[in-house]
Amino acid sequence: MSICIASAGSVLTFLAGSFSLTWIHSVEKTEWVEHWQVEGDRLALVSARVKGPGAGIDLPPDAVWEEGGWTYRPALPPLSQINLAASGTTPSGWQFCTEDKCMELGATAGAATSIWAAHTCTESQPAQGQ
Template sequence: MIGLCLGLAGLVWAQVPTPAFTLAWDHTIEKIRWEEDYRVTPQGLLLGEARVRGSGAGMEIPEGAELKDGSWRYHRTLPPLQPLRVGRTPEAGDYQLCFDEQCHVLSEWLGPPTAEQPALELWSCAQVE
């Protein structure tokens, strides 16, 4: 079974057995929620729809986005991401990983964000059972 691996430089810190997930976070300055939907495939993570609840500093609404249910919704065409690298610091707060109709902060698997480890990678991987 394929799923999601969390770690850095190929070192797996945690595995999540899910074929799809939403990565969500609050903008550090504007405190506005962003969400990106991904499918986990053997080639990597495929970005589907993305949503942002407003605009602000460094948060321009992409051309072609549509306002629906309080969020600007849009799609970007990207090749599979393998890995998807994100910054993770105490000042920025933590990301949420949403799947199976529930959201979980990454610290549930990885502990709190630290200045000593300011980055994280997510990639598709075979799940160890």
């Protein structure tokens, strides 16, 4: 499976089994990091890390303080796709990283970005809610 990203009218392909998404919270200005893994044709959120609680940031009871941040495993089933919003209220876009490459997504307000897994990224995006 490949990791596919649709953004700004083009589709990018990454041959990787996992990736991370990093961004700065629009209100708290704290860094969030999520680690995702491809499971078949789905994307599973395997861990998340945040500097501290705040607006819209509720830490689960199993969160562990490690190296300056709270790490936990979100209770979220694997998803058919991830849709990223670019509000324009954050200092930067989303940082998407595989093991060997990083790129910024959603740096422009209103720029819709979708991430999904597929055999080939010329396939259509999965229907929302699938």
